[in-house]
Amino acid sequence: MELRQRFPRTANRASQGPVNSEKPRLVVATRNAHKAEEIRQMIGDRFEVLDATAFPDLPEVEETGTTFLENATLKALAVSREVGGLVLSDDSGLEVDALDGRPGVWSSSFGGDEGNHAKNNERMMREMKGVEERAARFRCVMVLARDGEVVADFSGAVEGRILDGPQGEGGFGYDPLFAPEGHDESFAELGSEVKNGMSHRGRALAQVTAWLEQGA
Numbered sequence: 001m002e003l004r005q006r007f008p009r010t011a012n013r014a015s016q017g018p019v020n021s022e023k024p025r026l027v028v029a030t031r032n033a034h035k036a037e038e039i040r041q042m043i044g045d046r047f048e049v050l051d052a053t054a055f056p057d058l059p060e061v062e063e064t065g066t067t068f069l070e071n072a073t074l075k076a077l078a079v080s081r082e083v084g085g086l087v088l089s090d091d092s093g094l095e096v097d098a099l100d101g102r103p104g105v106w107s108s109s110f111g112g113d114e115g116n117h118a119k120n121n122e123r124m125m126r127e128m129k130g131v132e133e134r135a136a137r138f139r140c141v142m143v144l145a146r147d148g149e150v151v152a153d154f155s156g157a158v159e160g161r162i163l164d165g166p167q168g169e170g171g172f173g174y175d176p177l178f179a180p181e182g183h184d185e186s187f188a189e190l191g192s193e194v195k196n197g198m199s200h201r202g203r204a205l206a207q208v209t210a211w212l213e214q215g216a
């Protein structure tokens, strides 16, 4: 199937958003600039990737789900009711075995303050101090929606371990504390190209683009 067939020029109820490109447009239902940037790095050559900041009137989405899929679905549907064309959401987080899978879907508010990465990392170090079992994984669920309906969902994960202390300046969130399997360096040290090539987000997104390019 032609890539463009996945992107019919649907009439838009609320907002068309900026139109700057001949590439097929994908609206990413996120206000997290780091996620949007990683997605842009990975597929920006093939898609015009807009994020929620391009649509100032979008409602705030309450993430009331208890699974990545539930929250990804809430975000994709909420944005796709307002914005025409294909909408992609990303719900992601870090699961730590020694913490029984926490913080998981609550990763962004683990430290007490939504989106405060420094506090999240401080709490992670506190809870993992002296803990021998350090296995963890990043998980990402992506949902594609169009016209207020779910089209498909995808997931990706990367195994690794929690480091004793932060290493490196790159990336975002828990990246300085997470070393992927086979590496002593953290995601923050490895840099975006290496991270994107093996990350939970990269793996989920590879399925999304394969789906978009091949047809269901």
Ligand code: ITT
Pocket (backbone or CB within 6 Å): 029, 030, 031, 032, 035, 063, 075, 090, 091, 092, 093, 094, 107, 108, 115, 120, 138, 171, 172, 173, 174, 175, 199, 201
């Ligand atoms: P949106 O809901 O607007 O997309 P958010 O940051 O609130 O943004 P989530 O609810 O999915 O998104 O929470 C994801 C959190 O998981 C994020 O804030 C980080 O704490 C962590 N996280 C996810 N992916 C990560 C990555 O690649 N590197 C480091 N931390 C990550």
